[in-house]
Amino acid sequence: MNEELLDRLAGSACPFCEGPVAAGEYKGTRAAVCGRCGTPTARLF
Numbered sequence: 001m002n003e004e005l006l007d008r009l010a011g012s013a014c015p016f017c018e019g020p021v022a023a024g025e026y027k028g029t030r031a032a033v034c035g036r037c038g039t040p041t042a043r044l045f
């Protein structure tokens, strides 16, 4: 995973609740996180 993947995921719909996915952080790592349910759809390690 990389920043390009994160950019692609940001703006897409969450696969779980179809809420808006935005680039952010999850547990201290860069991640694409759903703005509605808070589920990370991708994480950068």
Ligand SMILES: [Zn+2]
Pocket: 014, 015, 016, 017, 018, 019, 034, 035, 036, 037, 038, 039
């Ligand atoms: Zn969601």
